[in-house]
Amino acid sequence: MRKLIGLCLILILTINLYAQKYPKREMRAVWIATVANIDWPSASNLTTMQQKKEFTELLDLCKEYNMNTVVFQIRPSADAFYASKYEPWSQWLTGQQGKEPDYDPLAFASVECRKRGLDLHVWINPYRAVSDVNNNKTAPNHISNTHPEWFLTYGKTKYFDPALPETRDFVANVVSDIVRRYDIDAVHMDDYFYPYRIAGVEFPDNQSFKVYPRGYKATQRDDWRRNNVDLIVKQLHDSIKAIKPWVEFGISPFGVWRNSTKDPTGSKTKAGQTNYDDLFADVLKWQQERWIDYITPQIYWEIGKEVADYKIIADWWSKNSYGTQLYIGQAPYRIDPESKDKSWQSADEIIRQIKLNRKYPEISGSMFFSAKFMRKNPLELHEKLQKRYYRYPALAPSNQRINPVVPQQPTDAHITVSNDQIHFSWEKGKNTKSFVIYQYKRMQRKNIEKPQHIFLTTSDNSVTYALDKQTNPRRFKYVITAVSKSNVESSPVDFSY
Known part of the structure; x- marks a missing residue:
């Protein structure tokens, strides 16, 4: 014991x-x-x-x-x-x-x-x-x-x-x-x-x-x-x-x-x-x-x-x-x-x-x-x-003096692959300022609290990358969250592929 x-x-x-x-x-x-x-x-x-x-x-x-x-x-x-x-x-x-x-x-x-x-x-x-x-x-x-x-x-x-x-x-x-x-x-x-x-x-x-x-x-x-x-x-x-x-x-x-x-x-x-x-x-x-x-x-x-x-x-x-x-x-x-x-x-x-x-x-x-x-x-x-200390990205903190604005989760998040490119797209919900995409190895447990999994932050509704060993959806799985104007983050949504 x-x-x-x-x-x-x-x-x-x-x-x-x-x-x-x-x-x-x-x-x-x-x-x-x-x-x-x-x-x-x-x-x-x-x-x-x-x-x-x-x-x-x-x-x-x-x-x-x-x-x-x-x-x-x-x-x-x-x-x-x-x-x-x-x-x-x-x-x-x-x-x-x-x-x-x-x-x-x-x-x-x-x-x-x-x-x-x-x-x-x-x-x-x-x-x-x-x-x-x-x-x-x-x-x-x-x-x-x-x-x-x-x-x-x-x-x-x-x-x-x-x-x-x-x-x-x-x-x-x-x-x-x-x-x-x-x-x-x-x-x-x-x-x-x-x-x-x-x-x-x-x-x-x-x-x-x-x-x-x-x-x-x-x-x-x-x-x-x-x-x-x-x-x-x-x-x-x-x-x-x-x-x-x-x-x-x-x-x-x-x-x-x-x-x-x-x-x-x-x-x-x-x-x-x-x-x-x-x-x-x-x-x-x-x-x-x-x-x-x-x-x-x-x-x-x-x-x-x-x-x-x-x-x-x-x-x-x-x-x-x-x-x-x-x-x-x-x-x-x-x-x-x-x-x-x-x-x-x-x-x-x-x-x-x-x-x-x-x-x-x-x-x-x-x-x-x-x-x-x-x-x-x-x-x-x-x-x-x-x-040392900035090895991984970090999200801007929410502020305790600001009344929290809760964002809706993104919807219709999916991945398509063509012409040696990987394309991510999703739909924006209410109260959303930006999005965070997280990347995990296929057998890895998803945990959005670990910043080394942050793949991208953006306000766009779609992004395209070259398809390679760093992005291939056969090797990796992806989730996306929404961030509100008060920097509150939604729960994650899986990308379909």
């Missing part, structure tokens, strides 16, 4: 370790930054064909890395990478702000992501309006020109005044328009709320404080600023949920909420600036109030860094997520054989960080900055991820 119990314990431990190393569901996202042509398009003078080719190559790269989500920046500076009635086309798309392309990049991205079974999070910057007032030429219909009274300049950048009701309403209208018209999975904002402080320069909001104090005293200016940001975060949440309740609202803040020297509940760090004290982003409140569905702190430091240790910060966030889905922002852009920080002279730093993340049940995956650096494959990051 003792031997039997011991064997059972070993089996359970083995299964748990396998699930930890190769999870079926895990966020694996890549940021695609468009501001200043960081990731896409590589230049602002490309043809439509060149832009589309570059974009689909980035999506294919995501699939090669076994990623499942892209975070596409569509509103870098009160401009648009989509057809907007509120804001002009981006200068980083066509070379001139307001110049219209002959296609809609967001609509194109949505279709291409769905084909590949990739989730699409659209990334907006709420307050930044003109990145560089000295060098960026704005279109006549840019909001900073039609309503100059809504803006403040700090350093070289022009920002919406966070205190104004007009700011909140305008940004909420922009976001509502996106959510209403496009097939997306989430609205995403990064760490840019109030700008990072410029030494010796105060943010110029004295007049706004006089006009809109909302009961705050002169000694409570910082609290007032945090409340300004609270108001827009809540309004954006409410706007999104009123239109499509399943669309998630996520934020990727700076890695440190507060240093423990300022607040005993903060992390044991010595960050030069923090969310709460400098960017006036009370992230913990947003989580507690359930105004956001996921959070992705940008922990862009190495394990063991004296002033901001990745391990300490990841542990802190795992204990302070308040039920909000937690992902970690990773920094492959820092991998460099000539880095001054020895840890970043190898891609192993990212591998160590992912290994650490997996130890926390609260951490549900990673987002990587950014696509350009993933394409460069710094110091064989791709090979190391494939060998």
Whole structure:
């Protein structure tokens, strides 16, 4: 009996370790930054064909890395990478702000992501309006020109005044328009709320404080600023949920909420600036109030860094997520054989960080900055991820703050073979966003919880492959599931052959 119990314990431990190393569901996202042509398009003078080719190559790269989500920046500076009635086309798309392309990049991205079974999070910057007032030429219909009274300049950048009701309403209208018209999975904002402080320069909001104090005293200016940001975060949440309740609202803040020297509940760090004290982003409140569905702190430091240790910060966030889905922002852009920080002279730093993340049940995956650096494959990051933790695909996780939408099973799933090709086809049921096809050896037990059996994810209703020893239905059997817009998966349906 003792031997039997011991064997059972070993089996359970083995299964748990396998699930930890190769999870079926895990966020694996890549940021695609468009501001200043960081990731896409590589230049602002490309043809439509060149832009589309570059974009689909980035999506294919995501699939090669076994990623499942892209975070596409569509509103870098009160401009648009989509057809907007509120804001002009981006200068980083066509070379001139307001110049219209002959296609809609967001609509194109949505279709291409769905084909590949990739989730699409659209990334907006709420307050930044003109990145560089000295060098960026704005279109006549840019909001900073039609309503100059809504803006403040700090350093070289022009920002919406966070205190104004007009700011909140305008940004909420922009976001509502996106959510209403496009097939997306989430609205995403990064760490840019109030700008990072410029030494010796105060943010110029004295007049706004006089006009809109909302009961705050002169000694409570910082609290007032945090409340300004609270108001827009809540309004954006409410706007999104009123239109499509399943669309998630996520934020990727700076890695440190507060240093423990300022607040005993903060992390044991010595960050030069923090969310709460400098960017006036009370992230913990947003989580507690359930105004956001996921959070992705940008922990862009190495394990063991004296002033901001990745391990300490990841542990802190795992204990302070308040039920909000937690992902970690990773920094492959820092991998460099000539880095001054020895840890970043190898891609192993990212591998160590992912290994650490997996130890926390609260951490549900990673987002990587950014696509350009993933394409460069710094110091064989791709090979190391494939060998260790991203060997198999994973589905994007469902979110506990989103009411589950249950998909119908696919129907009429069948396989036909002709002309040395194998053709899969099926019919779509209700509440379906995409499909997952699983492949098993003929005598193998079917188990859709093991990710090594994932053969394909797509939104298409049919696919065709070459008939060979890797696909032959005499050697393999196949099943298909449906995935809903809330990432709930149906039970499997066998393909007939």
